[in-house]
Amino acid sequence: MSKLPLPHPAGEQLLRYADGELSSRESEQIRVHLSACWQCRAELEEVEQTINECVRYRKSVLANLFPPPPAPWCDIRGRLTEVDATLGSPSLLERLADSLGVLLRSPRRWAAVATTIVLIAVIVSELRHTPSVQAAELLRKAALASESHPQTPRRIQIRTSTRRITRIAGASTATAAEREIETSFRSARYDWDDPLSAKSFAAWRSQLPARRDSVVTVFDNRSPENNRYEIRTAAESGELHEAMLALRMRDLRAVEARLEFGSLGLVEISELPDEPFRAAAAPEAAAKPPAAVETARTPEKVIPAATASDELRVFAALRRLGADLGEPIEVKRTGSQILVSAVGLAPRRQQSIRQELAVLPQVQIQFADPSAGAAPPVGGRSIRSDPVQPGVLRLQEQLEKQLGGRASFDQFADQALDLSDSLMAHVHALNRLADHFTADVERQMLPPDRLLLQRLRLDHAQAISIKAQSIEARMKPVLAAVAEEPGAAASPAAFSGTWQAATQELFPQARRTERLLAVMLGGAASEVPVEALPSQLLNHLTQLRASAEAYRDFTAASPAGDDR
Amino acid sequence: MPFDDQVAQLFEETRDDVYRYLMTLGLHPPQAQEAVQEVFLRLYVALKKNEEIRNPRAWIFRVAHNLGLKIRERESFLPFPAGLEARLAARENDPEASLLEHERTLRFHRAIEGLSEQQRRCLFLRLEGLRYPEIAQVLGISASAVSEFLRRAIARLRKVQL
Numbered sequence: 001m002s003k004l005p006l007p008h009p010a011g012e013q014l015l016r017y018a019d020g021e022l023s024s025r026e027s028e029q030i031r032v033h034l035s036a037c038w039q040c041r042a043e044l045e046e047v048e049q050t051i052n053e054c055v056r057y058r059k060s061v062l063a064n065l066f067p068p069p070p071a072p073w074c075d076i077r078g079r080l081t082e083v084d085a086t087l088g089s090p091s092l093l094e095r096l097a098d099s100l101g102v103l104l105r106s107p108r109r110w111a112a113v114a115t116t117i118v119l120i121a122v123i124v125s126e127l128r129h130t131p132s133v134q135a136a137e138l139l140r141k142a143a144l145a146s147e148s149h150p151q152t153p154r155r156i157q158i159r160t161s162t163r164r165i166t167r168i169a170g171a172s173t174a175t176a177a178e179r180e181i182e183t184s185f186r187s188a189r190y191d192w193d194d195p196l197s198a199k200s201f202a203a204w205r206s207q208l209p210a211r212r213d214s215v216v217t218v219f220d221n222r223s224p225e226n227n228r229y230e231i232r233t234a235a236e237s238g239e240l241h242e243a244m245l246a247l248r249m250r251d252l253r254a255v256e257a258r259l260e261f262g263s264l265g266l267v268e269i270s271e272l273p274d275e276p277f278r279a280a281a282a283p284e285a286a287a288k289p290p291a292a293v294e295t296a297r298t299p300e301k302v303i304p305a306a307t308a309s310d311e312l313r314v315f316a317a318l319r320r321l322g323a324d325l326g327e328p329i330e331v332k333r334t335g336s337q338i339l340v341s342a343v344g345l346a347p348r349r350q351q352s353i354r355q356e357l358a359v360l361p362q363v364q365i366q367f368a369d370p371s372a373g374a375a376p377p378v379g380g381r382s383i384r385s386d387p388v389q390p391g392v393l394r395l396q397e398q399l400e401k402q403l404g405g406r407a408s409f410d411q412f413a414d415q416a417l418d419l420s421d422s423l424m425a426h427v428h429a430l431n432r433l434a435d436h437f438t439a440d441v442e443r444q445m446l447p448p449d450r451l452l453l454q455r456l457r458l459d460h461a462q463a464i465s466i467k468a469q470s471i472e473a474r475m476k477p478v479l480a481a482v483a484e485e486p487g488a489a490a491s492p493a494a495f496s497g498t499w500q501a502a503t504q505e506l507f508p509q510a511r512r513t514e515r516l517l518a519v520m521l522g523g524a525a526s527e528v529p530v531e532a533l534p535s536q537l538l539n540h541l542t543q544l545r546a547s548a549e550a551y552r553d554f555t556a557a558s559p560a561g562d563d564r
Numbered sequence: 565m566p567f568d569d570q571v572a573q574l575f576e577e578t579r580d581d582v583y584r585y586l587m588t589l590g591l592h593p594p595q596a597q598e599a600v601q602e603v604f605l606r607l608y609v610a611l612k613k614n615e616e617i618r619n620p621r622a623w624i625f626r627v628a629h630n631l632g633l634k635i636r637e638r639e640s641f642l643p644f645p646a647g648l649e650a651r652l653a654a655r656e657n658d659p660e661a662s663l664l665e666h667e668r669t670l671r672f673h674r675a676i677e678g679l680s681e682q683q684r685r686c687l688f689l690r691l692e693g694l695r696y697p698e699i700a701q702v703l704g705i706s707a708s709a710v711s712e713f714l715r716r717a718i719a720r721l722r723k724v725q726l
């Protein structure tokens with residue numbers, strides 16, 4: 001009598017078996033069962049297939065489609081040295097590690113130690129020097145921005161633990177309550193006239209003998225216009241212990257401040273809408289058009305210039321979306337703004353671009369409908385717009401025979417031409433980077449920016465290389481059969497000098513190959529003798545593949561940003 | 565190996581995986597990147613404190629997971645999958661991938677999206693190489709709950725393939 005050893009294992013058992021999560025005894029039982037039971041073996045195979053699919057998903061979707069890290073990775077060893085230096089006093093290390101230990105031993109108690117953790121996060125962030133650079137840079141830009149877009153005097157609300165007062169920035173102090181707060185501000189050397197501003201914050205920060213900064217980016221997913229940077233500066237001495245200034249990302253306007261005074265405690269400053277104020281408190285101001293106030297207040301305007309770094313971040317954002325490949329999107333740096341304009345993008349595309357750009361400062365977006373203005377001609381290949389030359393037609397017939405019919409030829413041609421289109425889109429994108437970031441501009445950029453630029457270039461270079469390889473692989477066997485002479489070996493391509501110059505060398509090669517492909521497969525008018533076409537195309541494809549590889553290696557190897 | 569070498573090596577090897585994992589939790593790229601760097605500094609501090617860390621990879625993911633949730637709580641976050649769908653859709657024209665392949669990926673992606681949060685977390689942590697007890701520790705559940713979540717996740721994903 002035959003019997004199955006043990007009943008069919010439950011689905012969970014099978015998964016645990018596949019995952020090596022069973023004890024050796026359990027796993028042996030299943031193994032014995034599986035050797036006897038086809039059903040369960042088939043079942044197991046399906047589980048494995050789904051696991052494969054998950055692995056594939058991780059590789060192709062998660063790894064490829066999530067945006068890359070927005071900044072180059074930090075120099076971890078440098079950070080560790082900073083930790084060493086700052087944690088030199090054992091007490092701080094002790095304290096840090098103790099709180100961490102609590103967390104690590106019992107992850108469920110996370111909520112209980114939440115405040116400690118936040119504190120640790122702040123301490124550790126402050127060990128780095130980059131936040132102070134970031135803070136100074138943000139404050140500088142914000143101050144310039146507010147000078148260039150002067151506001152009518154703002155109505156602000158100031159809250160202490162005991163009082164809540166409303167005042168007009170710059171107005172003279174009236175009440176006793178205000179005078180008390182003013183005294184604290186003055187002794188802390190924090191400008192009382194305009195307390196909710198980057199300029200006042202920066203002035204206070206820069207006179208501190210010692211300070212620690214941190215910069216946090218806060219995203220508001222529901223209303224991205226509220227995304228903001230929070231700059232926190234802790235002073236080691238003085239009346240004002242710690243201050244936080246929130247800058248709205250979109251225009252770097254100071255929207256909130258929190259100041260921790262020694263005697264006064266926490267003071268929170270926020271902005272109030274100014275309509276009621278104008279009507280009630282300042283009738284003359286309300287009567288004047290705002291423009292008059294503007295010119296009266298600032299005789300000369302300072303426009304904060306948008307930098308190459310700002311522009312680069314726009315290109316990086318477009319790259320993440322693949323929106324730098326042949327879509328009619330223009331990027332222009334004009335004075336204080338990066339203008340991103342496009343005509344005729346689908347609404348969904350417009351939205352994802354807006355989303356991606358929302359977090360970048362000084363970006364102005366102009367999307368127009370094709371109906372609103374003259375639409376640019378929609379790109380796209382026009383196959384056989386010219387009558388196909390008889391010679392080329394004969395060649396195509398030979399290819400058809402090889403490939404097994406007209407339909408197969410059409411499919412083959414479409415795929416090759418698509419690849420070539422997409423290769424050219426990357427070449428154009430590179431060209432555009434070379435135009436916008438000339439060698440001179442690049443020299444002025446900071447190392448992390450140069451690194452980001454290099455990464456963008458590498459991205460395109462890799463795509464070009466892969467596509468060139470793939471076109472060559474497809475075309476070579478087909479062309480070899482009809483070519484009069486065998487393809488020559490590629491002459492080794494070498495790039496030197498600037499990458500901008502290298503890009504200029506690569507461009508005509510790619511352009512020429514594209515042209516020959518269009519003649520051969522698309523029936524465009526030929527300027528080379530038809531007999532020579534296959535072998536010429538063959539040579540060009542081989543050469544382009546070699547050049548693209550060399551260009552990629554050149555891009556990967558060329559120093560960018562590491563000369564610090 | 566000195567601690568700083570250990571941390572530097574682990575950082576090289578693991579940072580991209582951790583970065584991606586944090587984004588599956590719904591963090592924005594800058595938040596995720598910041599958190600990754602934080603995790604490795606914490607690892608360093610823990611090592612210096614002679615904390616016993618048997619499997620650094622599991623440790624890293626556990627700390628990253630907790631830190632990620634903390635950040636998510638404090639700041640606004642993106643629902644999974646954070647714009648992946650749009651990116652997937654944009655790939656439609658990629659001649660490298662056939663249309664069929666593309667459709668299949670999209671279907672699978674939607675199925676992943678349709679998993680419960682716990683199922684998805686178990687699945688992603690398993691994909692990063694964590695064993696059941698380690699996943700259990702990250703999520704604060706039992707190892708048998710992990711296998712149950714994984715079984716259900718696999719069962720749901722299996723249907724899509726057919």
Ligand SMILES: [Zn+2]
Nearest residue numbers: 008037039040
């Ligand atoms: Zn069975």
